[in-house]
Amino acid sequence: MAGTNFDDLVAAAWPAPYSQDIGGWRLRHAAGVTKRANSVLPVGAPGAPIDRAIERVEGAYGELGLPAAFQLSAASRPEGLDEVLAGRGYDVVDPTLAMAAELDDPGPQDDVMITTRPSQEWKDVWWSVDGRGDDAALAMAERILTGVPAGYAVLDGVAVGRGVPQGEWLGVYAMAVLPEARRRGLARQVLRALMAWGYEQGCRKAYLVVVEANAAARALYESAGFRNAGGYHYRVRRQ
Structure with missing residues (x-):
C-alpha cells in the first residue's frame, strides 16, 4: 500500500x-x-x-x-x-x-441491506448523526454522496455506511450509528458487510479516513484490520 x-x-x-x-x-x-x-x-x-x-x-x-x-x-x-x-x-x-486494510471474501452478510442509492432511512440516520445545516445543506450533501457510484449499507434503521469501489480499492465513508443503538456491534456489522460487498465488486483493498481524535472509531477500524497509512489536516483561516 x-x-x-x-x-x-x-x-x-x-x-x-x-x-x-x-x-x-x-x-x-x-x-x-x-x-x-x-x-x-x-x-x-x-x-x-x-x-x-x-x-x-x-x-x-x-x-x-x-x-x-x-x-x-x-x-x-x-x-x-x-x-x-x-x-x-x-x-x-x-x-x-488514512487507514487501509486488505480485503478477502468473508462470505454473505445477510443482516445488512446494501443498495446503490441512499434510501430515505439511510439519509435520516446519517444526517441525524453527521449532518449540519438545513434542508438546502442536506440536498447538497446528497449531491456529494451520490456523485459517484457507491453502495449504501443500512442495518435495522439505526446504523449506516457508504462504500465506493475505486478499482482495486474500496473507500469506506459515512459510517454512523444512532446514539441509542451504540455499543451493540452494529458499526462492525456494517463495516464487515461493506467490505464483503466491495470484494464482490472486485476490490481487494479498503481504505477510510477518520479524525485522529476519534479513539472509539479508530479502535473499531484497527480491530477490523485497518492500519495507519498516511493522513492529512486542514488549515482554516481565522475569521
Whole structure:
C-alpha cells in the first residue's frame, strides 16, 4: 500500500459539486457542506508564488462567503506551505488519519441491506448523526454522496455506511450509528458487510479516513484490520 495517493482517492470518492483549477491547485466548494468538499487540494507547486496563490484562494472563497481552507497531506502539499499558512493566521483543524486494510471474501452478510442509492432511512440516520445545516445543506450533501457510484449499507434503521469501489480499492465513508443503538456491534456489522460487498465488486483493498481524535472509531477500524497509512489536516483561516 506504500505509494498510494489517498488524496486523489478521497477527492474522487467525496466529490465536490464545484471545482476549479487555480494555478494547479484544486479549489472545491459545496456551499459549506463538509470541509473536505470546501477546501483547496494543493497538489504540487502552484503556478505562481505561494503568497500570491494563497491570495487568489482567499479571494475566491471570500466571493463565495466561505472561509479559506486547505487540505494538507505530506504526500502532496508543496514544501513550506503549511508554515506559510500558519504565519498568515490559518489554524490546524481536524488532523485525520488514512487507514487501509486488505480485503478477502468473508462470505454473505445477510443482516445488512446494501443498495446503490441512499434510501430515505439511510439519509435520516446519517444526517441525524453527521449532518449540519438545513434542508438546502442536506440536498447538497446528497449531491456529494451520490456523485459517484457507491453502495449504501443500512442495518435495522439505526446504523449506516457508504462504500465506493475505486478499482482495486474500496473507500469506506459515512459510517454512523444512532446514539441509542451504540455499543451493540452494529458499526462492525456494517463495516464487515461493506467490505464483503466491495470484494464482490472486485476490490481487494479498503481504505477510510477518520479524525485522529476519534479513539472509539479508530479502535473499531484497527480491530477490523485497518492500519495507519498516511493522513492529512486542514488549515482554516481565522475569521
